[in-house]
Amino acid sequence: MASEVLKKGGEVTSEVLGETRGFDFGGMRFGVKAWRASVPDAREGGTLSAPIVLVHGFAQQASTWDKVALSLSRAGVECFAFELAGHGKSAHQTVGDVPGREAFDLVFQAQALLAFCEAVAHVAGRLPVLVGYSMGGRVALQAARLVADDLRDGGQIDRIALRSSAAFAPCGRSGRLDVAGGGQRDTAATSADDAAWMSAAVPFSALVLESAGLGPADAASREALRERNFAWAARVRGEGVSAFMSWWEALPLFESQRNLPVDQRERLRAGRLANDAESLALSFERAGAHAMSSQGESIRALCELSRRGVPVSYLAGELDAKYCKVLADLRTDSHDAVSCRAVPRAGHNIHLEQPEAFGAILEEVVESCTPEPAAP
Secondary structure (H helix, E strand, O other), X not given: OHHHHOOEOOEOXXXXXXXXXXXXXXXXXXXXXXXXXXXXXXXXXXXXXXXXXXXXOOOOOHHHHHHHHHHHHHOOOOEEEEOOOOOOOOXXXXXXXOOHHHHHOHHHHHHHHHHHHHHHHHHHOOOOEEEEEOHHHHHHHHHHHHHHHHHHOOOOOOOOOOOEOOXXXXXXXXXXXXXXXXXXXXXXXXHHHHHHHHOXXXXXXXXXXXXXXXXXXXXXXXXXXXXXXXXXXXXXXXXXXXXXXXXXXXXXXXXXXXXOOHHHHHHHHHHHHXXXXXXXXXXXXXXXXXXXXXXXXXXXXXXXXXXXXXXXXXXXXXXXXXXXXXXHHHHHHOOOOXXXXXXXXXXXXXXXXXXXXXXXXXXXXXXXXXXXXXXX
């Protein structure tokens, strides 16, 4: 099982905290958190359920997924949280460090995320469901754009699922996962299987975007977003994290979070304050919405994945007017190729405000991506 591979120093941390490990890509170490499945199989007959890769939002860490991931793990679904550059355990940039500012680039992080999904597929034995929230959704959407481009250039979806116990291993500068020596392979996984798997164009079985932007509508929008994001970067550098977060938390986007219990709000703020100003500033400058593909290109990429049999879902909270508008426009512009759902009694952060409803939706997606057990 993947959980056995993801032990660090032979010791597994508590069930709630999950298991920690790093993932190396292009000279950058990304933080990783994993929650093992409490039962060996999600379905009868020995069929492994699809695992889930979770990508957090701006100024957050993998721990923001604890409640949802623990619930899913108890249902038999293994969860893996990927921490973005400068967040959580992922490397933080300082002048002169390697990999430096380039590690914060949106495309670089999307490439790393694709490699991580590929690694999870090797470890867990199934293509994962990829879930991205807010900024994490931005990175996941950029990853989707990369694979959609690959498909249009002649790539093919290959759904071979390896039964492998290979551990996460460093990647070379080519960006391809190097699993050699990462762990003992199951003898059922042949070299032919390996070759077919590594050529797969899409290393995830489904895509779920939570409260994520779709990119600038036009050049004027892109420039306006760039100016806003660079102004925010200057603000966090000039004011410091604490003052900046006091302003950030008061934005209308997060109004519904003011109704959360006090202890939950305190944990949320503590997580935000754990970040450093320079990493947050670089996230604005190099991975802000202005760095995304255009809205039209993003929607075409999502439709391409859907057309190729990769389910795409978009979730927004009913209390989040801004992203409910994004949801409505996406439903229309994708001609219902993307499944769009507004979640009741939730604002921008659905998995925080309505974790049970969010977890139930993910269970539905996992179920749809898990093959029926073979007949005896």
